Amino acid sequence: MSDQRILITGAAGIVGTLMRPRLARPGRILRLLDIAPLEPAAPGEQVEIVPGSVTDAEVLTRACADADAVIHLGGVSREDGWERILEVNIDGTHTVLEAARAAGVPRVILASSNHAVGFRRIGEAGPAGLPADSSARPDTYYGVSKAAVEALGSLYHSRFGMDVSCLRIGSCFERPVDVRQLSIWLSPQDCARLLEACLSTAEPGFRVLWGVSANTRAVVSQSEGERIGYHSRDDAEIFADQVPPGELPGYLGGAFCDIPLGQHNPL
Numbered sequence: 001m002s003d004q005r006i007l008i009t010g011a012a013g014i015v016g017t018l019m020r021p022r023l024a025r026p027g028r029i030l031r032l033l034d035i036a037p038l039e040p041a042a043p044g045e046q047v048e049i050v051p052g053s054v055t056d057a058e059v060l061t062r063a064c065a066d067a068d069a070v071i072h073l074g075g076v077s078r079e080d081g082w083e084r085i086l087e088v089n090i091d092g093t094h095t096v097l098e099a100a101r102a103a104g105v106p107r108v109i110l111a112s113s114n115h116a117v118g119f120r121r122i123g124e125a126g127p128a129g130l131p132a133d134s135s136a137r138p139d140t141y142y143g144v145s146k147a148a149v150e151a152l153g154s155l156y157h158s159r160f161g162m163d164v165s166c167l168r169i170g171s172c173f174e175r176p177v178d179v180r181q182l183s184i185w186l187s188p189q190d191c192a193r194l195l196e197a198c199l200s201t202a203e204p205g206f207r208v209l210w211g212v213s214a215n216t217r218a219v220v221s222q223s224e225g226e227r228i229g230y231h232s233r234d235d236a237e238i239f240a241d242q243v244p245p246g247e248l249p250g251y252l253g254g255a256f257c258d259i260p261l262g263q264h265n266p267l
């Protein structure tokens with residue numbers, strides 16, 4: 001049997017960097033694409049480096065050749081000007097999906113974000129937590145782009161039968177840094193577990209899932225992920241005494257709900 005090849009866009013970003021060692025497996029080649037420099041393959045590491053942008057159709061055509069799956073993490077990861085968000089996140093995702101379709105890649109995982117529903121009130125859905133497919137209530141142009149990413153994924157599933165998972169990622173960092181993140185933290189290990197579950201679903205489908213750990217202070221539902229075999233083993237609570245005291249925000253998107261629209265923001 002030939003090796004499984006997985007294309008990861010945005011591989012030099014925060015999540016991509018955390019996933020590189022965690023998704024490595026015997027019999028699997030990780031093809032890493034980014035406009036930013038990537039560490040060359042370490043001895044024994046099954047890695048192929050593709051320098052380039054998600055907005056470049058030629059690069060994506062090469063990157064998708066012989067790929068079994070695409071994990072699309074690339075793009076602008078916070079608020080920015082409309083033109084840039086449109087070009088990189090919306091056009092860029094279209095470029096990725098189009099290249100994947102043309103190359104016959106059967107499975108695509110798209111990084112969405114909690115900011116697609118950032119203006120949903122924490123607690124609005126009761127104790128079960130906010131369902132993963134709650135309709136969009138974006139908090140920024142960035143959040144709008146993530147809603148569009150999900151819509152594109154739905155279209156490519158319905159039209160072409162592609163298996164598409166959209167992950168509404170909470171805060172995927174080594175550890176949570178504030179009270180809000182104690183609720184929506186996605187541990188790097190859980191992120192890898194979630195991606196593995198998406199990579200191994202049997203039936204081609206379209207799904208929107210939360211990318212969040214089973215945190216004690218959870219505010220979103222775990223059930224959709226569990227249905228495809230994602231079982232979180234981490235809980236942000238172990239870091240609670242290292243987080244500065246504070247209040248949980250009223251809206252899921254937290255500070256994104258208040259930052260100036262369309263301005264590059266370091267948050």
Ligand code: 15L
Nearest residue numbers: 077078113114115170171267
């Ligand atoms: C996101 O979507 C961002 O990409 C990330 O940088 C964090 O801001 C995260 O959401 C969050 O809400 O904590």
